[in-house]
Amino acid sequence: MAQKKARDLMTENPTCVTPETTAQEAAKLMESHDVGSLPVVESTASKRLVGIVTDRDLAIRVLGRGAAGSSPVRDAMSSGDLACVNAEDDLDSVEKLMGRHQVRRIPVIDSEKKIVGVISQADLALERKAVGEKDLSKVLEKISEPVGVR
Numbered sequence: 001m002a003q004k005k006a007r008d009l010m011t012e013n014p015t016c017v018t019p020e021t022t023a024q025e026a027a028k029l030m031e032s033h034d035v036g037s038l039p040v041v042e043s044t045a046s047k048r049l050v051g052i053v054t055d056r057d058l059a060i061r062v063l064g065r066g067a068a069g070s071s072p073v074r075d076a077m078s079s080g081d082l083a084c085v086n087a088e089d090d091l092d093s094v095e096k097l098m099g100r101h102q103v104r105r106i107p108v109i110d111s112e113k114k115i116v117g118v119i120s121q122a123d124l125a126l127e128r129k130a131v132g133e134k135d136l137s138k139v140l141e142k143i144s145e146p147v148g149v150r
Contacts, residue, residue, distance in 0.1 A: 006090075006117070016038060027069070053078070062075065086108070
């Protein structure tokens, strides 16, 4: 049986924000869509990925620093060398990259760096368990392992 690809598991067309979106707006979107992170795109038209903002980023980099909810997401987001996968990457590669970068969600991008989907740690773990490849706890443990333990 052929190895599944990222495209087979990803949540397509994820809700995104721009760097100008306020922290409060981002938090409301996370709540309404029941997600813990949002891709940050250059613009809603381009969908070009420029960062990721997580609920933890908002708590630590905005609230923890005493900033207002009106602060732009650009002040809280992670950017630069983001861990991303391509829709054609196999699930072994996705799992290894998530473990290496210690991320629980990974954006799926196209060749122009446009966001096309997101894969969560839970998506990957449940897929592995469904096909009997790995114990669910082993997948979660590998991705959540503290850096330097390997």
